[in-house]
Amino acid sequence: MTPPRRPGAGAAKRGALACGLFLLLLALLAAPSASAKLPDPPKLSARSAAVFETSTGEPLYGVGAGERRLIASTTKIMTALVAVDELPLDRVCTAASYRPAPAETQIGLRAGERMSVRDLLRALMLPSANDAAETLAVCAGGSRQRFIDAMNAKARRLGLRGTHFSTPVGLDSTSNYSTAADLARLGIALRRDRFLARTVDMPSATLSTGAYPRTVYNRNLLVQRVGWVNGVKTGHTNAAGYLLVASGTRRGLSFVAAVTGTPSEGARDADALALLRWAYATHRFATPVRSRQVFAEARLKHRPEDEIALIATRTVRELIRRDERLRVVVDAPAELQGPLPRNAVVGSLTVRRAGRVIATVPLVTRTAVPEVGLLERAADAIVRPGSLIAIVVVIGGATALLLRRHGARRRRSRADMEAA
Template sequence: MLLGAALRPAGAQAAAATAAAGPPPIDAPAAVLIEPATGDIVYQRRANQRRPIASTTKLMTALVALKRLSLDDVLAQVPYAAAGAESLVGLRTGERMSVRDYLRGLLLASGNDAAETLAVRTGGSRAAFVKLMNAQAAALGLRNTHFETPVGLDTPGNYSTPADLAKLALVLRTYAFFRETTDRPDATLRVRGGRTIRVVNRNTLVQRIPFVNGVKTGHTNQAGYCLVGSATRDGVTVVSVVLGTGSEEARDRNSLRLLRYGLQRYHVIPAVKAGTPLASADVRYRDGQTLELVASRTVSRTVRRGQRLFTKVVGAPKAVEGPLAKGARLGTILVRQRGRTVDRVALVAARAVPAATATERLSDYGRRPGTLLLLGAFLGGSLLLVLLRRRSHRGEHGGAEAEIA
């Protein structure tokens, strides 16, 4: 008997949940907030407006380097003539350090000297590396993004949007090293030869707010104060971008409001739990026995509060016959979210079913109404045949005696 053939809600908490309050007051010139598991754009203000992006440019510098270099590669620092106010790791020309530490200096301290070395050593020249950056942007579908520098200083033609930067951050967050690095308050870089350099994360929200775990700051006169942010709490992750604010305080305030708003609006609920019976099947040759069909694994999904997940069982048999191993697949559970199938889970046997014995098969046949009718018909036919044969035999014997007399 099928228990889950129709769509049904998963997660009692979701049914009782209420939607979060409206969006917070945001005064950043351009901003976006994305919940990546659902793909929701939770908040946006001029999300596709092209703007200077300062050192958030270095996100693409990091991505190209991650794709083309090994973290264990060792690079020599190239000459870099920095202006007085630039952010630097503090490497001297010719000093050697691993790509791992160059990226930490790039992402935490926003080191322009680190960006220059990664660009030249990866692409052969700054210009060649910028071409790689733009090729990568095109491959990711960042249609409103263009680079003229791997560093992020104000340069005509170097721009992006909140929406594009959020997409770029999501790609980078698929790298465990990137997630770990941008969630660090500081790091110690090891220069070959014994010198160490301590760098501090310029994203002070990471240091102050436990659930904030990234991503990258930026600031120039033209771009204002910028921050690509991320936060994770109770399994929910959101990514924000704030561009063009007038101060670090405004940058952080707007970012934190967006991140908190996103985390409040979503939660993770189970769609199906491993071992939960969702259907059953009769066991042939064993009168009254049924086999539970259960979910093979647990599936949880991020959903907006007040929304639901649904499950639907397809392909489950009404009856099964042994031998059948525990865990044998006997159907599929469809997990549905917002009218789309978002996962498929095997529906499996909860226990093993041994092959039926000859006695069980005979007993089963004997219990069937059709079997009794057939047996009755067989016996009746057999009796009739015996009577006919006896009558025929008697007739033949009686005729012979008449002729002799």
């Protein structure tokens, strides 16, 4: 007789199957299509350009990115970095003696006027005031030349091999130069300072110290026009052309683009924005491994019904193109024998990108592995299928031997009786 079917069992299975298929469909839809063609890098008017991912410092694309060029007021990114290294924000500096040319940008600092470092940095980074740059240099370095020496020392520490400074202001000089790649790296360094990152993301600011309040405006118009653009610095001279180091953050990704030698402000902004948009369209972060994530389970030797979870010790997060995939290879034992402490290393994960190993992560036990007692091990040995067969064979063999010996004795006894 067929046993009665449990009510709802078929519906439950069908529901579970439908749920599984739905989750699989969601996963397929969420995953970027490997066959989708990614956009090509944009065509630029800039003489040189570069775009980098901020958290990793990884270069993504460049045009003449290593060529040395005049950099105008993007020089002031380094001026700001050295100033915050040397001066507290609340320090008050006395305006340096500086005679700007009529075309230079300034906030009109008067000789002897006193202004806080905080306000001087805002004047430096937003309207690009040359008198603020000169004042910060003398205040932080004691002299203009010592400050320039500090700028070059910091460039060496940051690994900017295509960069040299001869001014804190950025007026044209054959010994004041950088590359698009180095300018992008400078932009990344600036964004790591909380005050400077907030400053370059401001459309305007009011300087409350000094002889009178001043309101200054950010020359980087992308900060005002594009919500996710958050810095960094413009530059322009007739010889250098129009420059921009632009940064943006959205969807958990941050990029910095640098363009130099563009023919106009409009072309400068369009080039930088195109590079940032291209970076977002073509790159993503993948996290194939998360810390404490279970990647395998091992049976406990002599107690196979118990399983020990094996977990990763750290997270692997990799910037990749949207059409790339990462592969995780697990090397883990199927069985473990205790005692082992919690977090004992018993295996490993290998993360591969296009066949190349990019990370190796230890696999450890999530819990301690107990020692199985002697009696339990003996019982396990007895109940194992192979062990039972061996026991049956041994017992059968012993029984057959005894029967043969017993038969032989009976035959001998019968022969003796017949002989008698």
